[in-house]
Amino acid sequence: MKGTPVQDLPTYEDVAAAARRIEGHAYKTPVLTSATLDKELGARVFLKAENFQRMGAFKFRGAYNALSRFTDAQKKAGVLAFSSGNHAQAIALSAKLLGIAATIIMPEDAPAAKLEATKGYGGRVVIYDRYSQDRDEVSRRVQEETGATLIPPFDHPDIIAGQGTAVKELIEEAGELDALFVCLGGGGLLAGSALAARGLSPEAEIYGVEPEAGNDGQQSFRAGSIVRIATPKTIADGAQTTALGALTFEIIRREARDILAVSDAELVAAMRFFAERMKIVVEPTGCLGLAGLRRSAEQVRGKRVGVIISGGNVDLHRFAALLAGSA
Numbered sequence: 396m397k398g399t400p401v402q403d404l405p406t407y408e409d410v411a412a413a414a415r416r417i418e419g420h421a422y423k424t425p426v427l428t429s430a431t432l433d434k435e436l437g438a439r440v441f442l443k444a445e446n447f448q449r450m451g452a453f454k455f456r457g458a459y460n461a462l463s464r465f466t467d468a469q470k471k472a473g474v475l476a477f478s479s480g481n482h483a484q485a486i487a488l489s490a491k492l493l494g495i496a497a498t499i500i501m502p503e504d505a506p507a508a509k510l511e512a513t514k515g516y517g518g519r520v521v522i523y524d525r526y527s528q529d530r531d532e533v534s535r536r537v538q539e540e541t542g543a544t545l546i547p548p549f550d551h552p553d554i555i556a557g558q559g560t561a562v563k564e565l566i567e568e569a570g571e572l573d574a575l576f577v578c579l580g581g582g583g584l585l586a587g588s589a590l591a592a593r594g595l596s597p598e599a600e601i602y603g604v605e606p607e608a609g610n611d612g613q614q615s616f617r618a619g620s621i622v623r624i625a626t627p628k629t630i631a632d633g634a635q636t637t638a639l640g641a642l643t644f645e646i647i648r649r650e651a652r653d654i655l656a657v658s659d660a661e662l663v664a665a666m667r668f669f670a671e672r673m674k675i676v677v678e679p680t681g682c683l684g685l686a687g688l689r690r691s692a693e694q695v696r697g698k699r700v701g702v703i704i705s706g707g708n709v710d711l712h713r714f715a716a717l718l719a720g721s722a
């Protein structure tokens with residue numbers, strides 16, 4: 396954790412290189428605005444709609460960037476990931492597009508829809524029992540059998556650089572920003588966004604936004620070292636990480652202005668705003684940026700602000716139940 400050499404950290408140049416690699420493969424998602432939101436905050440808000448990205452979340456960017464850098468030998472041996480969420484689908488889809496075999500390790504109790512989606516993209520799913528089997532052990536076994544390369548969900552330079560391409564596009568389209576609000580789980584998106592912003596809008600103040608129940612990033616930012624927590628209970632299932640990564644923490648600690656934490660009720664309010672006012676389906680984790688911005692109304696008055704809408708993968712029954720206040 397300590398003393399990660401600074402030269403190992405990705406830079407803006409890596410984000411620019413990632414943008415060239417994913418061009419024509421990832422979607423260039425729209426930048427949305429809302430007169431209602433601008434009026435509410437007295438600011439100009441630009442929302443990067445990654446809920447419209449391939450497989451429904453920004454994670455395709457990092458996954459495709461990482462896999463497209465594989466050597467021929469790595470391509471032959473395949474890729475390995477463990478995730479029950481968007482990273483699994485991003486790896487499975489990217490691998491399919493690049494002709495690489497993907498093995499995804501998922502817990503037995505992963506939602507059936509996520510399992511099916513991952514299989515649908517052509518990934519081989521290996522199920523383990525998270526109560527009786529050690530995930531790392533299962534992963535090691537698959538690696539030994541296949542020689543596959545493990546790609547982690549956030550703490551990897553190619554993942555960080557790939558995730559940063561969303562903010563690169565946002566600033567290229569909307570112009571320089573005064574502030575930027577980004578969802579925070581393990582920090583791949585926030586770290587990459589910070590690198591992109593430093594290259595294109597160096598004065599922008601960068602805020603990470605976490606669920607209150609899982610504010611390990613906020614604690615780590617304030618403590619100056621990585622704080623580890625138990626798996627948090629929150630509706631933001633894409634931000635149920637227990638600790639930042641060594642690389643992501645180093646970048647976040649250097650570049651972020653602050654880390655904010657919002658309640659599940661604030662996430663539901665943002666989800667309702669997106670549905671009612673902007674006519675878009677955003678998953679709870681994807682609402683962190685807007686919820687954090689609304690918390691910061693005073694600081695952003697009169698300013699140009701960017702928000703990342705990170706994804707839209709939510710089961711519609713769950714979506715309806717959350718909006719009805721019964722979940």
Ligand SMILES: *Cc1c(COP(=O)(O)O)cnc(C)c1O
Pocket residue numbers: 452453454480481482548549558578579580581582583584585633634636678680681705706707
């Ligand atoms: C993974 C994910 C996040 C968090 O991203 P990190 O890089 O882990 O911080 C946020 N929103 C959605 C929709 C995600 O899938």
